[in-house]
Amino acid sequence: MDLSPIAEEYLKAISTLETEHARPIRTVEIADEVGVTSASVSSMIDTLDERGLLEYTPYKGVELTDDGEEIVTTLVRKHRLLETFLTEQLEYRLTDVHEEVDRLEHHISDEFAQRLATFLDDPTIDSHGDPIPDTALTVSEESTYTPLTEYEVGETVVVAQVPGRDVAIREHLFENGIDPGTTLTIDDVLPVDLITVVPDSVAAPVSLPTHVARRIGARVPDQ
Numbered sequence: 001m002d003l004s005p006i007a008e009e010y011l012k013a014i015s016t017l018e019t020e021h022a023r024p025i026r027t028v029e030i031a032d033e034v035g036v037t038s039a040s041v042s043s044m045i046d047t048l049d050e051r052g053l054l055e056y057t058p059y060k061g062v063e064l065t066d067d068g069e070e071i072v073t074t075l076v077r078k079h080r081l082l083e084t085f086l087t088e089q090l091e092y093r094l095t096d097v098h099e100e101v102d103r104l105e106h107h108i109s110d111e112f113a114q115r116l117a118t119f120l121d122d123p124t125i126d127s128h129g130d131p132i133p134d135t136a137l138t139v140s141e142e143s144t145y146t147p148l149t150e151y152e153v154g155e156t157v158v159v160a161q162v163p164g165r166d167v168a169i170r171e172h173l174f175e176n177g178i179d180p181g182t183t184l185t186i187d188d189v190l191p192v193d194l195i196t197v198v199p200d201s202v203a204a205p206v207s208l209p210t211h212v213a214r215r216i217g218a219r220v221p222d223q
Contacts, residue, residue: 005106008075010034010044011053014064015072024061070137077133078113079105080126085116087127094127095174098167129161129180129217145217148186149195149210156185161217169212177202183221 013033017025030041045062048054053068082101086092092100114135126132133139145160159182163169173179177199187196193210
């Protein structure tokens with residue numbers, strides 16, 4: 001199905017919001033996510049509804065159809081393959097790669113994505129530790145990693161997955177030496193929704209809000 005990059009961005013935004021809220025998504029929420037006016041969202045909703053990519057229920061909101069979800073999953077596959085290629089082959093920094101790929105993902109074909117996957121040896125996770133949908137567009141719904149918040153003070157873990165979408169969070173983590181592959185020790189859990197960790201590459205305590213630490217996947221070393 002031939003869609004404009006803007007239409008694909010709307011579908012991605014709706015999918016992200018559906019994952020976060022587990023309910024139909026309101027127009028104003030889409031407008032905030034995409035950064036446009038509610039009037040622009042209403043026009044796009046009509047277009048995507050007519051093409052069978054979402055269903056709109058008055059006074060409730062919109063939900064993606066199976067066809068809409070398939071387009072989003074295809075974009076996710078392309079995005080994560082491109083991120084892996086740029087970081088592994090072209091040495092892009094993790095802090096820079098997401099925005100670069102956001103521009104590229106709309107302009108490569110399914111054939112190109114498959115050739116890229118073959119070139120990369122069919123990776124199953126991307127540079128942030130997120131799963132890459134396979135050729136059948138299936139992806140594990142369950143993370144194989146444990147949230148950082150589940151570990152106890154004194155435990156040493158290896159970071160395996162970091163948030164990929166939020167620029168500010170990515171910058172904060174990477175500036176403090178926390179990225180996939182980092183070994184760190186849980187130093188303290190404070191009653192003000194903060195977790196203190198000590199990355200081996202920095203050897204100085206780093207404080208993380210609990211809501212951020214919860215989105216960092218980790219594993220026990222050599223597990």
